[in-house]
Amino acid sequence: MHESLTIGQLSARSGVAPSALRYYERLGLIRAERTGGNQRRYARTELRRVAFVRISQQVGVSLEEIREALDSLPSSRTPTPDDWAALSRAWRDRLDEKIRLLGKLRDDLDGCIGCGCLSLQRCTLYNPEDSLAAEGPGARLVLPRPEAVTRS
Amino acid sequence: MHESLTIGQLSARSGVAPSALRYYERLGLIRAERTGGNQRRYARTELRRVAFVRISQQVGVSLEEIREALDSLPSSRTPTPDDWAALSRAWRDRLDEKIRLLGKLRDDLDGCIGCGCLSLQRCTLYNPEDSLAAEGPGARLVLPRPEAVTRS
């Protein structure tokens, strides 16, 4: 029981549904051995991979990108703490950038709450860097594509 | 040309595709008058509604929730700056919370980078508030559902 984990056990330990774990396997995010009867058995190190996937999702990284990151782990040996730390550091930069952008949005929003504007004329939320001077009166939204929804 | 806007003009001004604007209309996020020939004509105030939608999406609010928020605007009169400010304030709290959570994730990640763990045993990323003591050795992930992907 402490050699390898069934999918149910990995699910319980990771908090990720079995269906999601199978999905992750199809995408190449995790791997499993098989028993004689074709059932999945997970090495305990897979727990760490699942953990990395979930954290990465919180950072806002797609499963495809997570796969690429995981692919950069050494496949010959069991990844060391340093290997994991290297991956985490890359995400940290993205996290910083994300926090920075949200902070800017908040500050801008505060400004708009103060003036009650949302005006599209002067508001920094719509006119970031004053980048759209020409083309007649009235600004254009040049916001980046919106962030997808947070499933709470 | 400055009484009302065609869908193309609203699109150019807002940076939102015409197809998306029609979609928003179906969802009840924005409204349009019609010409004799059945074409949409938008009051200039709709520009502000579109702006609110896009900002709200950045805050991580679903279109359904945005619709509910917009429904709370007075329909009898044109919303005042104060009306808009009230809506924005509600989102501000969500934004604060979101920033706080990402900040915590970053700090936790820093800790894990330091120790190279992602260990599932002691790591605060997996064991928030030390909330899962029982049920044998090994923690369970009790992270909230992951955030969806940011479309860059």
Next chain:
DNA sequence: CTCCGACTTGAAGCTCACTTCAACTCAAGG
């Protein structure tokens, strides 16, 4: 050996936020 819950598969379904398509009409300049 029996039983039953946990496991297997591929295919289909789901939600969100749109986009694309086909077939058509409208509006404005020349």
Next chain:
DNA sequence: CCTTGAGTTGAAGTGAGCTTCAAGTCGGAG
């Protein structure tokens, strides 16, 4: 009047990230 670009519709498609389903198999307790 003709042409052309912009607008109209409903239906279907997209992609991410899963879940659900049906029909069947495995494996460990009794």
